[in-house]
Amino acid sequence: MRLDKYLKVSRIIKRRTVANEACDAGRVEVNGKVARASYDVKIGDKIKVSLGQNERCYEVLEINEHALKENAADMYKII
Template sequence: MRLDKFLKLSRLIKRRTVAKDVSEQGRVWINGREAKPSSTVKVGDELTIQFGQKLVTVRVELLSESTRKEDAAKMYTLLKEEMNKRDSDFLL
């Protein structure tokens, strides 16, 4: 499944166009490598997404072509949520 579609269906990002823009800006990594919107996501992959100053790491658990809102969270497991160290230095 395409990265931008997974981010939208899992509701990690609300809109597919936003998911596309975020990954084009180099703010999404799959298994430690920078990912493009068309990158393929597989079950077991670890995604790291930069939301402003926050880094969120999730593991892909399920791929589905469509999903209901209440089932979207089953598509991934939250592994880590942390402040981006580079940006947090400016907050002190």
């Protein structure tokens, strides 16, 4: 699954266009490297998102094409 879509489906970022813009601006890192929106997310990847003053790190636990609001938080673990 593409990185921008994963960020949207897991509800780390609300909109896919915002996720895409964050990737293009270099604000999203995967495993310590700046990642493009087209990066293929794998289980075990460590994603670091820097938006404004906030900087959060996540570990990918599962990849689902669709997720309900209640299940979205099960897709990652906050580090």
